[in-house]
Structures are given as structure tokens and as C-alpha cells.
Amino acid sequence: MWRKAAVMAVLALAVGYLYHTDPDLPQCVLRFVTQSIPQVLLSTQLEANVPSLEEAISRAWDSLITAPTRQWGRIAVGVNACIDVVVSGVGLLQALAVDPGTSRDHDVLHSKEDVKETFIHYMERGAAAERFFSDKEGFQRIARAAAEYPGAQLYVGGNAALIGQKLASNPHLVVLLCGPVGPKLHELLDEQIVVPPESLQETDEYHLILEYKAGEQWGLSQAPQANRFIFSHDVSNGGMSTLETFVASLEEFQPGLVVLSGLHMMEGMGRTLWEERLREAVAAISDVRNEVPIHLELASMTDRDYMSSIMKEQVMPIVNSIGLNEQELLFLSQAGGGPHSSLAAWDGIPDVGRVTDILLWVLEQHGRADPESEADLTRIHFHTLAYHILATVDGHWVNQQSAVAAGARVASSQACGLQAVDVSKVALKAPQSFYSSFSEPRESLVLNPSSPVTVWRRGNVSFYLTPVLVCKQPLRTVGLGDAISAEGLIYSEIAPQ
Structure with a gap:
């Protein structure tokens, strides 16, 4: 100028x-x-004097986001926790002496070749994924190489522990974390986090996080956007071994909200184990007091029978809220024969209309969109790179405009490694016009940067969409989904029934 x-x-x-x-x-x-x-x-x-779109949205978020009237005082989180070893995916695979090659998705990993092929499969799509590595000794060799790789970093890991860490950054909250907590993880956890003695164990569980940057190339493969690929041989989290301890500790802790995660970890343990353990998990969750809302955080899964069981075995209907990303949402629809289940994968930024169709279907089929339903599910927090949507059954949740905006704001700042949004380091990638449904009847909607939460209704379900200001050079992508869900929950409030 x-x-x-x-x-x-x-x-x-x-x-x-x-x-x-x-x-x-x-x-x-x-x-x-x-x-x-x-x-x-x-x-x-x-x-x-005219602000950029990014600046207008960031300013509007700051004005829009307000704390709920009744805030949570105590939140209990369980049950997966570990140490994340974060490394360059391409760098580690080169150090393991594997060459770039074919792209192939493996449901369970058995060798470093399987790791390479599955990593390339998701790197080419810029998508996040998580897999179980079946060979304990093989995993330990790779884990040692990862820990010794130059620039490798150790962080708190596991959805429950990451959500707990984010919640504990709020000075008004007391957080209980239950999961397999080893000595190194215990050292890294926030001082405000209470860990039951029964959750402590002698050794830590390690997860390997293979990150890649936007535009990064390996052989003929190139990443369209930054993301990460996660794998582990984690038997403690894989069997949700601390679930019963978690539920038993709730009576003494008396939380106002329960956050549950880790169901995805059982998928790699084999059908016999997860069928039985899933039934036990449902029984344990059912023991939580009815007046305490439960949020379930989903994660990457590949077994359609397992996902179908999570729905059919009544896990989803007995929780009040779920958090998930675009891959998990589409897979959920594929496993249950829902809308757009014929799509093999999203093509670029997920279409808002299609996403809305699936969210509505989940709340109608497995939630309380029908007032006569006995299901408890009334809230879904959906997040993808470019935008977030909160879908809620009317009359059950309040302050959801603040909640969805707060989730997007923390995604924009945390990805850049900052405490607040820096508009010079982010870019608007969300569609500025979209439809409320993929098919008729549908409403044409437009994003307004000065009022960046678009609201519409379908039946008795309200949808709240806000764009994400995407970090141009993200420093760390692991745990963003957990931070988004945690922040959204902090700003959410259950409506009096």
C-alpha cells in the first residue's frame, strides 16, 4: 500500500x-x-482500512465466542493414553531402508513394507489414518529407530490424554484422566490432571506419528496437504484395559461431563476380542449416572463390521455427543448403509451438503432426532480441514455458535504453534457458498465473514458451520481433532430438560 x-x-x-x-x-x-x-x-x-477475509473472520470469532452460562467444573476423561513419538514420515522410512513404491491400504500392519505402502496411500490423499502393528518385536525395532531419529519429539498422546491436557489448560476445570499412564507420560501431564492410582503402570505405551508437509514428495507421491499417519502395537489401550477402573472412579470424582475415547484401539485386536470387549464396554458405560452427559470421540477405523457393531451394540445411542472427522463420518455411513455410502472417499474438501445429509441420518437413525426415540445422542461435532459443523437436536444444547467457533479458532492457532490466530499465517479454504443438502429440497447458503457461523435447520436438527483459517505452514497436526472437540465441549452447555 x-x-x-x-x-x-x-x-x-x-x-x-x-x-x-x-x-x-x-x-x-x-x-x-x-x-x-x-x-x-x-x-x-x-x-x-478494509480487513482481509481472514482478519474479518478472526475478529468476528473473538466477538462471538462467549462462555456458557453454566460451565463445567469437573470433567472425567478416559481411556486411551500413551506417548507420541513424532517424526518425519518420509525421513523415518528412508532411515528404515525402504524405497518409495506402490500405494496400498492395509487394515493391520505386519511389516515395515506394510507401513510404507499404507503411509503412501494416505500421504497421496493428504488424509489422516491410524493402524495397529501386529508384530511386537518388529514394532519395537521401528520405535527405537523413530526415537533415535534426528528431530524426533515426545509428546502426550492418545485421544483421552490429549483431550485431558487441553481441558486442563482451563484454570476453572478439574480433570480426571484414566488410562494406561506410564512414568514418562505422568511426567508430561498437566499438574491439574488427577490420575487414579489404579491407572498407573510401570512402562509407557508408545505410538509412532509419521508426519508429512503440504507438497512434500517421496518418489512419485506428493502430499496435497499436511497430515500424519499413526501406528502402534498397544495392547493396554487396544483392550481398553482401564475402562472398568474409569467407570468405578466416577462415583467418587462426581464429574459434570464424561469424555470417552479409545474404542478404535480395539479394532486391531481381532474379532473375538472386540466382540466380547464391546459388550463389556456397553455395560460399563451404561453404569454412568443418567444425568451425566457422555461425549464419545471417534477415530480412524477400517473394519466395517466393527463400526457397525459400535452402532448396533448401542454404543452410539447411549452417548449424548460424538466428535469425528470427514473420514470417520463417511466410514460410519458406509458401515451402516447411510447417505452417500457409495463414495469411496471424499474428493478434496468434503461437500457441505453431503456432510449434512450424513449427520442428519446419524441423528435420525441412532440419535434423538425423533422425539419418541429412547436414544441419548443429540450432538455431533464434525471437523475437517476447511470447516467445522456442529449438528444438534433442538432443545438439548445451548451456546453452540460459540462452541463451533471456539473449536475452529483453536485449530487455526494450534496448527501454527501459537496461542492466538495470526492472520498472516493462515488462509481461508472453506467454500464461500454451499447448499444445506446434496439433493432437493436444499437451501443455498453463503458464508458471511463478519458473522462467520452459518446456521440452518432441517427438521428439528440445527446445523452450525464455521470456516477454519488453515495454517499455511503447520508445525504439528497431531491432536488437532482432540483439541477441537475439547474446546467445543468447554463452550457447550446442556439445556435443562
């Missing part, structure tokens, strides 16, 4: 000089130049 002003100043001096040296200069030339100067300067001044 200053360059334009400098040019105009020089031009004005030049006109004065010309007029002084040659008073007979054609009047039309003088008139054109002298009239242009104030117009350009005015345009420059207006441009300087």
Missing part, C-alpha cells in the same frame, strides 16, 4: 515540475493526472 502512495507523491512532484518548466503543457494531460492522484490515494486509503 505504501508503494502506491510513494508513486503518487513522486507523480505529483513530476506534474508540478512539468507545469513549472512548460506552462503550455496540454490542459487535458494535466487535468487527467491531477484528477487521478486523489482518486488513487483515496483507493489506497480505503484498501488499507
